[in-house]
Structures are given as C-alpha cells and as structure tokens.
Amino acid sequence: MNKRRKIPANTVLIRNAGSPKKATPFRDQFKMKACCITGIAIAKGVAGFLGIDNIEVKGATGLPNTTWRGRQKPRRKPSGSTISCSST
Numbered sequence: 001m002n003k004r005r006k007i008p009a010n011t012v013l014i015r016n017a018g019s020p021k022k023a024t025p026f027r028d029q030f031k032m033k034a035c036c037i038t039g040i041a042i043a044k045g046v047a048g049f050l051g052i053d054n055i056e057v058k059g060a061t062g063l064p065n066t067t068w069r070g071r072q073k074p075r076r077k078p079s080g081s082t083i084s085c086s087s088t
Contacts, residue, residue, distance in 0.1 A: 025051030
C-alpha cells in the first residue's frame with residue numbers, strides 16, 4: 001500500500017482481469033433482431049459484444065443534458081423484419 005497518500009483511495013479499478021469471452025449473439029439466442037439506443041459507452045460495448053446494432057442519435061449523451069426527443073425518433077433502423085429496440 002502507498003502510505004504516503006494524504007487521502008486514502010476509495011476505488012479499485014481492475015482492467016484486463018481475464019481472457020476474452022465469446023457470447024451467443026442476441027439474434028441467435030432469441031431469434032429476434034435488436035437495436036440499442038444509448039449514449040453510454042458501456043452499454044454500447046455490451047450491445048456490440050452481443051451482436052446488437054447500436055443506433056447513433058445526435059445529442060444522446062447518457063447525461064442529464066441528453067436529447068430525449070432524438071432518442072424517440074432514430075435516424076435509421078437496422079435491417080431485418082423483427083425489431084426489438086432497447087433504450088438505456
């Protein structure tokens with residue numbers, strides 16, 4: 001431990017703690033096409049990991065100043081006849 005710190009640490013950030021994993025794509029698992037509308041990087045990453053399309057919406061930040069109106073009407077839809085859209 002670093003005993004010279006004037007303020008104690010209150011968070012431990014662990015990165016690269018394992019090996020890359022593979023997941024069954026959402027479409028294969030549930031027989032549906034999905035999309036994700038979010039401004040939060042972690043949600044984009046999880047969606048990408050599961051093979052879910054991410055719809056970019058101008059002004060969607062994931063913060064209190066996000067553009068809610070823009071999230072209600074995305075600019076494009078992913079290809080596919082069945083769409084299940086999850087917004088975070």
